Amino acid sequence: MTALLEIRNLRAEIGGREILDGLDLTVAAGEVHAIMGPNGAGKSTLSYVLAGKPGYTITGGEIWFKGEDLTAMAADERAAKGLFLAFQYPLEIPGVATLTFLRAALNAQRRQRGEPELSSPDLLKRVREIAKTLNIDAEMLRRPLNVGFSGGEKKRNETLQMALLEPALCVLDETDSGLDIDALKVVANGVNQLRAPDRGMIVITHYQRLLDHIVPDVVHVLASGRIVETGGKDLALQLEARGYAQYQSEAA
Amino acid sequence: MAAVQETVDQVRRIESDQYKYGFVTDIESEKAPKGLSEEIVRFISAKKDEPDWMLNWRLEAYKRWLTMTPPGWARVAHPEIDFQDLHYYAAPKKKPALASLDEVDPEILKTYEKLGIPLREQEILAGVARPEGERRIAVDAVFDSVSVATTFRKELEAAGVIFMPISEAIRAYPDLIRAYLGSVVPISDNYYATLNSAVFSDGSFVFVPEGVRCPMELSTYFRINERNTGQFERTLIIAEKGAYVSYLEGCTAPQRDENQLHAAVVELVALDDAEIKYSTVQNWYPGNADGVGGIYNFVTKRGDCRGRNAKISWTQVETGSAITWKYPSCILRGENSSGEFYSIAISNGHQQVDSGTKMIHLGKNTSSRIISKGIAAGVSQNTYRGLVSAHRKAVGARNFTACDSLLIGDRCGAHTVPYIEAKTPSAVFEHEATTSKISEDVLFYCVQRGLSQEEAVGLVVNGFVKEVLQHLPMEFAVEAQKLISISLEGSVG
Ligand SMILES: Nc1ncnc2c1ncn2[C@@H]1O[C@H](COP(=O)(O)OP(=O)(O)O)[C@@H](O)[C@H]1O
Ligand SMILES: [Mg+2]
Numbered sequence: 001m002t003a004l005l006e007i008r009n010l011r012a013e014i015g016g017r018e019i020l021d022g023l024d025l026t027v028a029a030g031e032v033h034a035i036m037g038p039n040g041a042g043k044s045t046l047s048y049v050l051a052g053k054p055g056y057t058i059t060g061g062e063i064w065f066k067g068e069d070l071t072a073m074a075a076d077e078r079a080a081k082g083l084f085l086a087f088q089y090p091l092e093i094p095g096v097a098t099l100t101f102l103r104a105a106l107n108a109q110r111r112q113r114g115e116p117e118l119s120s121p122d123l124l125k126r127v128r129e130i131a132k133t134l135n136i137d138a139e140m141l142r143r144p145l146n147v148g149f150s151g152g153e154k155k156r157n158e159t160l161q162m163a164l165l166e167p168a169l170c171v172l173d174e175t176d177s178g179l180d181i182d183a184l185k186v187v188a189n190g191v192n193q194l195r196a197p198d199r200g201m202i203v204i205t206h207y208q209r210l211l212d213h214i215v216p217d218v219v220h221v222l223a224s225g226r227i228v229e230t231g232g233k234d235l236a237l238q239l240e241a242r243g244y245a246q247y248q249s250e251a252a
Numbered sequence: 253m254a255a256v257q258e259t260v261d262q263v264r265r266i267e268s269d270q271y272k273y274g275f276v277t278d279i280e281s282e283k284a285p286k287g288l289s290e291e292i293v294r295f296i297s298a299k300k301d302e303p304d305w306m307l308n309w310r311l312e313a314y315k316r317w318l319t320m321t322p323p324g325w326a327r328v329a330h331p332e333i334d335f336q337d338l339h340y341y342a343a344p345k346k347k348p349a350l351a352s353l354d355e356v357d358p359e360i361l362k363t364y365e366k367l368g369i370p371l372r373e374q375e376i377l378a379g380v381a382r383p384e385g386e387r388r389i390a391v392d393a394v395f396d397s398v399s400v401a402t403t404f405r406k407e408l409e410a411a412g413v414i415f416m417p418i419s420e421a422i423r424a425y426p427d428l429i430r431a432y433l434g435s436v437v438p439i440s441d442n443y444y445a446t447l448n449s450a451v452f453s454d455g456s457f458v459f460v461p462e463g464v465r466c467p468m469e470l471s472t473y474f475r476i477n478e479r480n481t482g483q484f485e486r487t488l489i490i491a492e493k494g495a496y497v498s499y500l501e502g503c504t505a506p507q508r509d510e511n512q513l514h515a516a517v518v519e520l521v522a523l524d525d526a527e528i529k530y531s532t533v534q535n536w537y538p539g540n541a542d543g544v545g546g547i548y549n550f551v552t553k554r555g556d557c558r559g560r561n562a563k564i565s566w567t568q569v570e571t572g573s574a575i576t577w578k579y580p581s582c583i584l585r586g587e588n589s590s591g592e593f594y595s596i597a598i599s600n601g602h603q604q605v606d607s608g609t610k611m612i613h614l615g616k617n618t619s620s621r622i623i624s625k626g627i628a629a630g631v632s633q634n635t636y637r638g639l640v641s642a643h644r645k646a647v648g649a650r651n652f653t654a655c656d657s658l659l660i661g662d663r664c665g666a667h668t669v670p671y672i673e674a675k676t677p678s679a680v681f682e683h684e685a686t687t688s689k690i691s692e693d694v695l696f697y698c699v700q701r702g703l704s705q706e707e708a709v710g711l712v713v714n715g716f717v718k719e720v721l722q723h724l725p726m727e728f729a730v731e732a733q734k735l736i737s738i739s740l741e742g743s744v745g
Contacts, residue, residue, distance in 0.1 A: 095715030
């Protein structure tokens with residue numbers, strides 16, 4: 001069986017600077033992989049390269065997603081094929097109600113996949129079901145997307161979108177940043193509910209504490225643009241104790 | 253920059269093929285010979301069977317116009333207009349019999365059908381799967397120079413509301429016309445308004461008597477069909493004491509290589525406690541991708557809050573025209589009267605927009621509000637130009653102005669030119685202005701969720717203008733939202 005995601009010897013640059021420098025990573029369906037590493041290691045860069053953000057250039061290597069060449073797909077096509085990025089800093093869209101955005105996103109994906117659009121009542125029903133599990137009230141769905149949302153609200157909103165869009169691969173970039181412990185639990189709980197045999201997850205984090213709540217199957221250390229160490233969930237605890245200094249000096 | 257660049261490129265391609273109203277209707281028409289002279293003015297007046305006082309009014313305007321020069325202060329550039337190279341009158345040859353729609357040339361009815369205008373009352377009345385509670389709209393349709401059909405007249409008459417072509421009103425209600433025509437925009441007002449006064453061919457007349465709330469939205473659709481024809485319509489709306497009316501205006505024109513001139517005048521008069529809401533969705537042909545053709549839209553719109561507590565509100569969505577020169581204004585004469593201006597102006601391709609408003613506070617405790625949203629794409633130039641002034645007697649005058657501009661790509665320009673004059677120290681004027689570029693990161697966020705680049709731009713822009721869209725009547729808001737997406741996206745709506 002082909003892996004859900006297979007990255008081989010990936011090199012990528014932004015602004016003429018090479019950030020990813022021969023990165024290998026394989027994620028099978030059903031698995032949760034954590035990627036940890038020092039600031040500036042290239043974690044967010046990896047997530048953007050996967051999502052197809054303009055400005056990032058792949059200079060070498062391969063990315064296979066569900067057996068297809070991901071690099072040949074446009075960014076919206078990647079989304080419709082089931083790649084979801086939960087942003088570290090979700091963007092604000094003034095004047096566009098959260099529910100309007102959810103409808104636009106889901107129906108855009110469905111159109112691309114040749115599926116009929118979801119009717120407004122059906123959509124509302126599904127959104128409400130998910131929103132309930134994330135402590136999101138109707139008032140928040142009416143507010144313009146992420147505008148004036150607290151850190152916790154933004155991350156819950158990302159999780160809501162993820163649950164609604166039912167992606168095959170979830171990439172969560174520093175989902176724990178800016179969250180207090182209660183908000184973290186709500187979001188982690190939402191994410192855990194999305195764990196499924198046919199879904200893979202990449203959880204990017206600088207700190208170990210998120211992994212107490214979203215327990216990974218595999219933990220990787222990303223430093224200087226490549227995966228330098230891979231282990232089980234214990235690796236996260238070790239990293240917490242000894243820090244990233246070892247990898248940084250290696251890089252220097 | 254890459255993603256935006258993509259949109260910009262896409263947008264650059266769309267203009268000529270995107271304009272879905274660019275068809276020409278094949279009807280025989282009767283035209284005045286090209287050029288402007290006293291004879292032509294007399295010809296137009298005679299065609300309309302006008303009384304002498306009207307002819308003299310026109311001739312006075314014409315004489316005045318001969319002494320004037322076109323204004324040069326707007327931030328628009330175009331070759332000098334040859335006013336002798338235009339037809340000043342064109343009418344469908346089969347004389348429209350306004351008594352019944354059945355007598356209107358079927359080709360014209362077809363045109364309006366294509367434009368989605370429900371001319372036939374029976375269609376509306378039959379309510380073919382119309383959502384419940386949808387308001388009915390009375391329509392006056394102006395084709396080139398002539399009003400071809402006005403719907404719902406009987407029902408409006410029963411309510412005491414007069415809604416008819418102004419050419420008819422001149423004959424039917426001479427006293428009203430003489431009392432009000434030119435009382436807000438005088439003959440000598442400005443170059444284009446004066447020209448209009450001399451040669452206006454038709455337009456709508458609305459009179460809502462004291463205490464009457466007009467039972468439905470009134471609407472006019474303007475359509476320029478003939479080649480080399482100027483359209484000079486004239487609209488006059490009067491709301492007597494305590495009356496209320498909401499009026500909608502839509503505009504389209506066929507695709508032409510040459511520029512066509514449109515110079516309308518709209519006058520609104522609101523007496524004590526009266527309210528007039530005037531909404532426009534302007535979608536004249538904007539010209540092709542290379543900036544060839546398109547309508548020159550030089551329009552004078554002004555409302556006079558003549559009575560206490562009178563209220564006039566302008567809402568406009570401007571997406572078309574090669575050049576837009578337009579400043580719907582309010583004269584706040586009555587004590588406690590208020591004026592509003594809500595505007596969305598989108599420019600794309602080679603379009604040039606110079607638009608805004610004037611709020612002229614003359615009376616005590618008058619208030620005004622200006623919300624302007626400009627969106628520039630392509631190589632277009634988009635200028636907001638607004639005047640807020642308070643007369644010495646306008647004690648307690650208040651204005652709030654917010655002008656926001658959004659740039660798509662880096663080859664377009666947005667400009668804000670406010671003029672503020674307060675002759676009373678008690679006036680409180682607030683002005684806010686922002687200019688921003690559409691955010692790459694926001695667009696990518698949308699695209700990551702599955703939206704195409706174009707859909708993302710449409711969504712963000714619709715969010716940007718939401719505050720103004722909310723002031724449009726429901727039916728128009730939906731239409732406008734689509735139009736906004738079409739005028740910025742590469743997809744056919
Ligand atoms: N637009 C850019 N141009 C140049 N360098 C960038 C750009 N964006 C990020 N970088 C650099 O890339 C490196 C990796 O950044 P990032 O992927 O955000 O790291 P992480 O998420 O692991 O903290 C950093 O050194 C950062 O400064
Ligand atoms: Mg990061």
